[in-house]
Amino acid sequence: MTAVRTPARSALRTLAALCAVALLGAPGVAARAGQPHEPDLRPALRQAVADGFPGAVAYARDGAREARAAAGVADTRTGAPARPQQRFRIASNTKAFVATVLLQLEGExxxxxxxxxxxxxPGLVQGHGNDGSAITVRQLLDHTAGLYDPTTEPAFWAPYLEDGDRDHVYAPREVVARAVRHAPTFPPGTGWAYSNTNYLVAGLVVEAVTGRSAGDEIQRRILDPLDLDRTALPTTDPDVPGPHLHGYDLKGADLTRFSPSYDWTAGAMISTVDDLARFQRALFGGKLLAPAQQRALLTPVDVPGAPAYGLGVQRREVPCPDGPVTVWGSDGAGPGYTSVAAATEDGRRQLVLAVTVFDIAAQLRGEPPVPRSKALARAQQAALCD
Known part of the structure; x- marks a missing residue:
């Protein structure tokens, strides 16, 4: 079996850039190992702004102790300050919500x-070597389906970036149709490649099983029970409603107004740091899934060389002064926004961080889509290390 990675629009590579400076070079954490502390996120967020992000917001928790912080501005035009309560596009963090719905359906x-x-x-994934009968729902969720991702192509983004039509709508089936015009990246189950197509198909499966929209299922199964009233899955509305952070490219162009249709169940959700933290606390705490489905969620894909990706979430090691700490979480990167949400395996500590730059045009050119920064490293040490 061969692990394959495509240049999909994901925060996986972006976070590596944000973590380019080792945590061992960051200031130490004042608390004693194993003792709850109140994380000080302010230096990390000030660092993010100094490094070129107009705004940064974060939430952290150690046991029952919570901390929130913000730095910079929510809108460079007005100078309004960034605040932790403001919404932002969470991009691929959406995948964890969609995987949860499908796991609940399996539990039922x-x-x-x-x-x-x-x-x-029937018939959706066919042609050019693609065969929906050979792809399972699990393979969609763990990115071993081998489906091509058209969002890696500059031509896909031309309506938004070249024509300036931020209202342009891609229907999910249209994106899938573009994907299956290409041969699979590999035969299903034989490799690993991050592909947004997988989660568009997963959203369509939710709708086929339930007879309701994927957004309605996320709302009634997750958002309403957890009182996540600042979280939503828009389909075509290009605006971010209510108090929100504006998102930018590297040159400072405002990318906030942007149709989420192309991303849908692969990454169109809007949330806040508090709501995203509450969702992950419930998810990793076993409150949303039955035991068998919880195990499936947290079972990394068995492909040599692949990341420890479960079903919509990923396990990784955070470098800390006293040794690495294992966390589970998700991340997201899309026009204007980059974010990460993580929790330690024991559930005691959490971090959700959002910054307001992601330059999709730069990524398509093969250039770094965010400023080089120590901010994530500093925030992770403050929030996740003993």
Missing amino acids: RRLSLDDSVEKWL
Whole structure:
């Protein structure tokens, strides 16, 4: 089996850039190992602004002790300050919500993760070597399906970036149709490649199983029970409603107004640091899934060389002065915004951080899409290290 990575629009590579400076060079944490402390996020967020992000917001928790902080501005035009309560586009953090819905449906015996895509979406994934009968729901969720990702192509973004049509709508089936015009990246189950196409198909499976929209299912299964009233899954509305952070490219162009249609269940959700933290606390705390599905969520894909990716979430090691700390979480990067959400394996500590630059045009050129920064390293040490 061969692990394959495509240059999909994900925060996985972006976070590596943000972490380019080792944590061992960051200031130490005052608390004693194993003792709850109140994380001081302010130096990290000030660092983010100094490094070129107009705004930065974060939430951290150690046990029952919570901390929130913000730095910079929410809007460079007005100079309004960034605040932790403001919304932002969470991009691929959306995938954890979608995976949760499908795992709940399996727990209700309404589908199986081993069901084929063809069973639920006949004829959708066919042609040019693609075969929906050979792809399972599980393979969609852990990125071993091998489906091509058209969002890696500059031509895909031309309506938004070249024509300036921020209202342009891509229907999910249109994006999938563009994907299956290409041969698979690899035969299903034989490799790993991050692809937003996987989660568009997953959203369509949710709708086929339930007879309701994916947004409605996320709302009634997750957002309403957890009182996540500042979180939503828009479909075509290009605006971010209510108090929000504006997002920018590297030259300072405002990318806030941007149709989320192309991303849908792969990354169109809007949230806040508090709401995202509450969702992950419930998810990793076992409050949203039955035990069998919880195990499936946290079982990394078995492909040599692949990251420790479960179902919509990923395990990774955070470098700390006293040795690495294992965390589970998700991340997101899309036009104007970059974010990360993580929790330690024991659930005691959490961090959600959002900064307001992601330059999709730069990424398509093969250039870094965010400023080089020590900010994430400093925030992770403050929030996640003993």
